[in-house]
Amino acid sequence: MKQYKELTKQERATELLACMKKFEEYKAVGLKLDMSRGKPGEEQLDLSNDMLGSLPGYMSPGGVDCRNYGGLEGISEVKDIFAQILELRPEEIIVGGNSSLSLIYDNAAANMLHGAGGGVPWSKQGEIKFLCPVPGYDRHFSICEYLGIDMIPVPMMPDGPDMDIVEKLVASDPLIKGILCVPIFSNPDGCVYSDKTVLRFASMPTAANDFRIYWDNAYCIHQYEGPRVVIPNIVRECEKAGYPHRPYVFASFSKVSFSGAGMAAMASSASNCEHIRKRISMQTIGPDKLNHLRHYYFFKNAQGVYSHMEKIADILRPKFKAVLDTLENGLCGLGIGRWNKPRGGYFISFDAPDGCAKRVVSLCKEAGVVMTGAGATFPYGKDPRDSNIRIAPTYPATDQMTTAMEVFCVAVRIAALEAMG
Secondary structure, eight states: OOOGGGSOHHHHHHHHHHHHHHHHHHHHHTOOEEESSOOOOHHHHHTTGGGGSOOSOSBOTTSOBTTSSOOTTOOHHHHHHHHHHHTOOGGGEEEOSSOHHHHHHHHHHHHHHHOGGGSSOGGGTSSOEEEEEESOOHHHHHHHHHHTOEEEEEEEETTEEOHHHHHHHHHHOTTEEEEEEOOSSOTTTOOOOOHHHHHHHHHOOOSOTTOEEEEEOTTTTOBOSSSOOOOOOHHHHHHHHTOTTSEEEEEEOTTTSOTTSOOEEEEOOHHHHHHHHHHHHHHOSOOOHHHHHHHHHHHOSHHHHHHHHHHHHHHHHHHHHHHHHHHHHHHTTSSSOEEOOOSBSSOEEEEOSTTOHHHHHHHHHHTTEEEOOTTTTSGGGOOTTSOEEEEOOSSSOHHHHHHHHHHHHHHHHHHHHHHHO
16 A cells, blocks of 8 residues: 555545444454553563572571561672672662662652752752653653653654753753663663763763763663673763762663562662662661562572573563564555664554554554553653654563554554544
């Protein structure tokens, strides 16, 4: 078929009727498919079930009684695992509970109240702002909005945020205190920051001497195609550039073991870690060290984690392929959509014709396919073009994924034809 814009008005009307007929057929099936978030499916979660068995004991190999108080930074064995994965030193790692998102929130909130690294509280300096790459991670945006941090969108490029814009903004405004990043397999575009982008982040002058990079390594080991992705170490590069306190690095096992019962960590300079230890000593008397111990005995080391991730990749690969194949079959050549083809991460980013994203998501919901809300990948839920839709292939079974994407393709066709008139 020709591109939709090349069809006559009558041809588009005929095509719309055919698409609506197909849509009604899907509605009649009574589908109930959830693609609203990047949740692991049951098959993926089952890979970690052996972790639920009895522990060989409650003492860590290092001699810590994991039933008791203490161990504010996590047991040394899991600090070592995170250090191996993040290529950092164990003393730069603090292991917490099950969520890296909570670590990001706590850190940003503490900086608002008490200042970054013991400096002047951000909240007392004026209207604080963060740069937010777009399309981006909706939960990052929610943290900023809840804390009253103004968000400035920065366009994402194939190799990371538009650094010309980033550098110009941070150099000119001392109230810009941070940027939220997903450097490997970004949410939702799936792009990987280039070496040049990382080095520019590390060395750029900023008007704020307490500017911080929130480096969310959520998907750094979530790869299902090609050789393992490695980018420059932001902590080491900031040290070389003379800004050792600039980065906060976060990572978690939420999609490695159990989403609700994984473990999370953050890393930064020795000085930053000292301030963080002091703060968390007021919040808790220690994380769930028994859960840390479960993870240690299950994975043993970083290689054990990587071997586990290969099994996850085998589960996710056909799901992503089903999405991409269905998009190709259903929309390729029509000129009504663009999408990325990531090698890892949890999402596929789709751009519908301008003004159509909300309509597409609404139609999918009507047919029983729940998508991430249109606009979620932009601050305040406002996509200025009403175009971007985040596709989350990980939760439904592969055969269900194909059906869901067939519905999605029909919805895109309908929305595009309606918009063209």
